[in-house]
Amino acid sequence: MTNLKGALSALIIAGTMASVAVADPVDDTLIINGETTLVTRTKAPAHVSDALDEVMSGWLFRGTETRAMQTDDFDNPGMIFVEQAEDVWNTADGSEGKSCADCHGASSDMSEVRPTFPKWNDAAEEVFTLEMQVNDCRENRMGAEKWKYNGGEMVNMTALLASVSRGNPVNVAIDGPAQAAWEQGKELYYTRTGQLELSCANCHEDSYGLMIRADHLSQGQINGFPTYRLKNTKLNSIHDRFKGCIRDTRAETYSPGSPEFVALELYVASRGNGLSVEGPSVRN
Amino acid sequence: MRISILTTIAAAVSATALGAAEIAPTAVSFEDGAVSQSLTGVAGDPANGSEIVGDKGQGNCVACHQVSDLADVPFQGEIGPALDGAGDRWSEAELRGIVANAKIMFEDSMMPSFYKTEGFIRPGNAYTGKAADDTFGPLLSAQQIEDVVAYLSTLKE
Numbered sequence: 451m452t453n454l455k456g457a458l459s460a461l462i463i464a465g466t467m468a469s470v471a472v473a474d475p476v477d478d479t480l481i482i483n484g485e486t487t488l489v490t491r492t493k494a495p496a497h498v499s500d501a502l503d504e505v506m507s508g509w510l511f512r513g514t515e516t517r518a519m520q521t522d523d524f525d526n527p528g529m530i531f532v533e534q535a536e537d538v539w540n541t542a543d544g545s546e547g548k549s550c551a552d553c554h555g556a557s558s559d560m561s562e563v564r565p566t567f568p569k570w571n572d573a574a575e576e577v578f579t580l581e582m583q584v585n586d587c588r589e590n591r592m593g594a595e596k597w598k599y600n601g602g603e604m605v606n607m608t609a610l611l612a613s614v615s616r617g618n619p620v621n622v623a624i625d626g627p628a629q630a631a632w633e634q635g636k637e638l639y640y641t642r643t644g645q646l647e648l649s650c651a652n653c654h655e656d657s658y659g660l661m662i663r664a665d666h667l668s669q670g671q672i673n674g675f676p677t678y679r680l681k682n683t684k685l686n687s688i689h690d691r692f693k694g695c696i697r698d699t700r701a702e703t704y705s706p707g708s709p710e711f712v713a714l715e716l717y718v719a720s721r722g723n724g725l726s727v728e729g730p731s732v733r734n
Numbered sequence: 735m736r737i738s739i740l741t742t743i744a745a746a747v748s749a750t751a752l753g754a755a756e757i758a759p760t761a762v763s764f765e766d767g768a769v770s771q772s773l774t775g776v777a778g779d780p781a782n783g784s785e786i787v788g789d790k791g792q793g794n795c796v797a798c799h800q801v802s803d804l805a806d807v808p809f810q811g812e813i814g815p816a817l818d819g820a821g822d823r824w825s826e827a828e829l830r831g832i833v834a835n836a837k838i839m840f841e842d843s844m845m846p847s848f849y850k851t852e853g854f855i856r857p858g859n860a861y862t863g864k865a866a867d868d869t870f871g872p873l874l875s876a877q878q879i880e881d882v883v884a885y886l887s888t889l890k891e
Binding site: 509657 | 765790846857862863
């Protein structure tokens with residue numbers, strides 16, 4: 451019996467490996483508006499090379515039609531929200547009567563920003579996500595009210611800032627003062643939570659390429675955020691996605707903007723270092 | 735009307751009586767990953783078991799396993815091995831152990847433990863994202879486990 455079991459588990463393992471090999475993501479190239487070629491798969495950064503050879507964008511795991519929608523800004527429903535945020539970018543708000551443009555110039559000048567967030571903020575002495583940086587500007591430079599962390603204005607603004615960075619590689623720093631948060635994020639990534647006892651890694655590292663019920667599992671990268679999801683027809687923030695995935699393990703989730711999710715975001719972003727910023731992407 | 739009330743009462747009474755004989759999730763005894771004793775003492779119902787295996791709101795086993803016998807259930811996953819022939823490969827006791835807590839048979843398995851109530855990290859209240867409250871129970875009841883085991887035993891090549 452023991453032998454039989456041993457043979458069986460060998461079979462199971464062989465079977466699993468074989469299916470990972472054949473369930474590869476599509477072989478396709480993401481070119482936006484016929485001009486910008488995006489990196490959707492590349493060699494894994496050194497700090498994840500023990501777990502992955504290659505890192506891949508979620509775009510490669512979506513169906514033909516969903517992928518096509520992202521190749522042209524006229525077909526990408528997320529771009530409407532980018533336009534709305536562009537108006538907000540240029541509109542003065544708050545007691546200082548300033549707009550984002552008054553300090554930063556054109557939104558298109560911000561192409562180096564999205565790829566490096568989350569990043570350490572010296573003054574605040576903590577890791578800032580892009581949302582935290584935007585709210586810091588609103589509160590302390592504009593004298594305006596903070597936006598809700600995962601509310602509409604905020605997710606639109608992050609879509610604008612992502613859109614002007616499309617094609618630039620994600621490049622977050624994981625060392626120096628950010629290291630402690632990165633370690634915490636890594637710990638969270640590998641913790642099996644909830645009644646289903648599943649970690650991010652169970653689904654997105656061990657099982658990407660496989661079907662879990664109707665879903666084709668990707669590597670759970672965040673280079674495409676915010677994502678316009680056909681399922682709920684709106685832009686979805688990174689922390690809302692984390693929340694949904696953790697909820698699906700029948701766990702008590704963390705809140706958008708919580709220190710845990712900031713740390714997890716830094717860690718997950720770092721797993722995609724080298725992939726192009728793609729937001730706003732289209733997903734199902 | 736009176737008959738149906740009586741039937742309901744009778745059903746409730748027998749459920750309570752069974753409850754007494756039921757083995758609690760914390761009291762199941764595993765031997766090499768297998769559980770030889772029935773969790774309820776009542777023979778499993780394979781028809782109900784097949785419902786549970788295919789139903790998203792119950793076992794949702796097809797989220798991870800293909801089952802040719804359930805060809806009418808769409809979107810079968812491929813995380814675990816196909817369950818075809820499981821009744822040939824495993825004894826009833828082994829199947830009971832695997833469904834109750836697969837992590838004892840298969841170390842670190844991704845398969846959830848369906849008859850377990852302790853040892854979770856941040857357990858939630860079903861799929862609400864909120865913390866578990868005092869309604870927290872195992873993913874499947876003792877009789878549901880028996881039904882699933884009875885169904886798996888019918889899966890022969």
